[in-house]
Amino acid sequence: MTRPIVPASLPQLAASDVRLLWVNDWYDVPREAVVEHAGRRCLLRLEDPSALDGSRDVRWVVYPLDPSQLREHTRWHEEYALHVGTHWCFHDEPHETFAEQEDEERQPERFMATHRNRTPVPLAALRPVAWLDALPLR
Numbered sequence: 297m298t299r300p301i302v303p304a305s306l307p308q309l310a311a312s313d314v315r316l317l318w319v320n321d322w323y324d325v326p327r328e329a330v331v332e333h334a335g336r337r338c339l340l341r342l343e344d345p346s347a348l349d350g351s352r353d354v355r356w357v358v359y360p361l362d363p364s365q366l367r368e369h370t371r372w373h374e375e376y377a378l379h380v381g382t383h384w385c386f387h388d389e390p391h392e393t394f395a396e397q398e399d400e401e402r403q404p405e406r407f408m409a410t411h412r413n414r415t416p417v418p419l420a421a422l423r424p425v426a427w428l429d430a431l432p433l434r
């Protein structure tokens with residue numbers, strides 16, 4: 297069985313080495329999230345969704361985000377929180393671009409339609425620096 301993404305030379309982190317800030321995509325487990333690691337905001341991605349069948353360990357890969365990539369992820373997260381909800385927020389600091397709004401003011405359909413047509417930050421532009429096999433819990 298090959299491990300397609302994580303080079304063997306990358307260090308393994310403990311769950312306590314990263315702090316979960318928000319989840320971008322959750323299906324059974326966080327498939328993509330933004331975390332803080334060593335003072336930097338990083339993307340955490342599920343290495344290989346096919347591992348969720350139990351055939352091998354599930355691992356997540358840590359990719360540092362540059363300022364423009366972080367801005368893009370932050371912008372989408374804030375739109376999500378604004379129009380869908382803050383249930384995937386694990387950060388303590390408030391969102392910068394909006395005050396809490398009432399549920400009836402949310403427009404989740406508008407967010408989903410816009411999000412579907414976004415240009416995602418290409419994974420190939422990210423360089424993995426570490427991996428972990430346990431989830432960060434905040």
Ligand SMILES: [Zn+2]
Nearest residue numbers: 318377385386
């Ligand atoms: Zn948030």
